[in-house]
Amino acid sequence: MKKKVLLIHTGGTISMHMSEDGGVIPDTNNPLMQESKKLEMIADLIEIEAFNLPSPHITPKKMLELRNLIIDTLKKNTVDGVVITHGTDTLEETAYFLELTTNLEMPIVLTGAMRSSNELGADGVYNLVEAVRVASSDQARNKGVLVVMNDELHSAVNVTKTSTSSVSTFQSPQYGPLGLVTKTLIHFQQAPMKREYVEVNSLDKKVALFKIYAGMDADLLHSAIDCQYDGVVLEGLGQGNVPPAILPAIEKLIQHGIPVVLVSRCFNGIAQGVYGYEGGGKMLEDMGVIFATGLSGQKARLKLMIGLNQEVKPINVKKFFI
Ligand SMILES: NC(=O)C[C@H](N)C(=O)O
Structure with missing residues (x-):
């Protein structure tokens, strides 16, 4: 049965x-809406144009709208999977x-x-056909949110855009793709280790992300206090180190009760408290900086924002990032 x-x-x-x-621009008539015939050979569709945005x-508010749209539509309809078309940036x-923010057994697959x-x-259209095939497959159930592009399956946790223009832009640097999509197969070679679910209904708390660089001064970090941010993520150097000049600002953030989460700006490996010199990860850990294991800066920022906005009870930021 389809x-x-x-x-x-x-x-x-x-x-x-x-x-x-020569400029690439949004279309008032989404060209994908004319592709239903090709897709209906694979699955029956409920098609919704939520936004038409680059x-x-x-924004995270739009992401929450999208999440709510999925949940509301699933309350009224029985479906086997979800596909979302999205800009790649x-x-x-x-x-x-x-x-x-979802905990469904059915696949949610993003493509672009x-x-x-x-x-x-x-x-x-090629990527969309593959995404619909994956969303309607039993193998893709319980694998978390997936990204399907260029014949590969990636987990939302690890995938990142690595090239500005190549069709093979989406890669999972740490662990490789979860699997492959061939003409006849949807083949998973690994599964996500764990799935997390956080209940959020609003996004009032703000989180800033700073990329750390050689010779960085503290002034930018002070702006997070002045602009009343609720959390800060630092994309640190190497295994998780920062220039000494920003230490007083980090200390001040923590004194103000603003959690500071650290990831590495390297896209492989894990940030950890190894170095004991001034600004080294060990010192940062002792100061109360929280290390996020294996996430990119942009994902750690979203995770902290979602955690700080959690509905039920305030999170323990340290446990939340283990
Ligand atoms: N390939 C793309 O979709 C890039 C485009 N700028 C976007 O993210 O909307």
């Missing part, structure tokens, strides 16, 4: 076209947001394109 898939469009290059002057215009953030609908070698 499966039923909820297909939600949010915009991005997959829904855009190249105009005569993904740099997507922030696709990994929406995918990770949904990973943390690097070439717009009327460009030579357009990859959008």
Whole structure:
């Protein structure tokens, strides 16, 4: 029996076209809406155009709207899986947001394109067909939120955009893809280790993300206090170190009760308290900086924001990041 898939469009290059002057722009008539025939050979569809936005215009509030749209639609309809088309620039953030804020057994699959609908070698419809195949497959159940692009399956936790323009832009640097999509198979070679779920209904708490660099001064970090941020994520150096000049600012943030979470700006490996010199990870740990294991800066920022906005009870930030 044919499966039923909820297909939600949010915009991005997959829904855009190249105009005569060579600029890639959003289309008022989403070209994907004309592709239903190809998709209905795979699954019955419920198709919704939620937004038509370039993904740099997507905010966490929009991600929450999207999450609520999925949950509300599933209350009224029986479906086997969900596919979301999305711009690639922030696709990994929406995918990770949904990973943390949904707890469904059915697959939620995000896909996009690097070439717009009327460009030579357009990859959008191909990726969409694969995403619908994955969303309607039994193998994809209980695997968390997935990203399907360019014949690969990635987990929302590890996937990141690695190239500005290549169709193989999405990679999972630490652990590799979860699997492959071939013409005939959906093949998982590994499964996510754990799944987390956090109940959020609003996003009032603000979290800032700072990339640490050689010679950084403390002034930028002070702005997080002045602008009343509720949490700060630092993308630190190497195994999790910072220049000594920003230590007083980190101390001040912690004194103000603003949690400071540290990840590495390296995209492989884990930030940890190894170095005992001034600004080294060991010293940061002793000061109360919390190390996030293996997440990128943008994902740790979303996780802290979601945690601080949790509905039921305040989180213990340290435990939340273990
Ligand atoms: N390939 C893409 O989708 C990039 C585009 N700028 C977006 O994220 O909306």
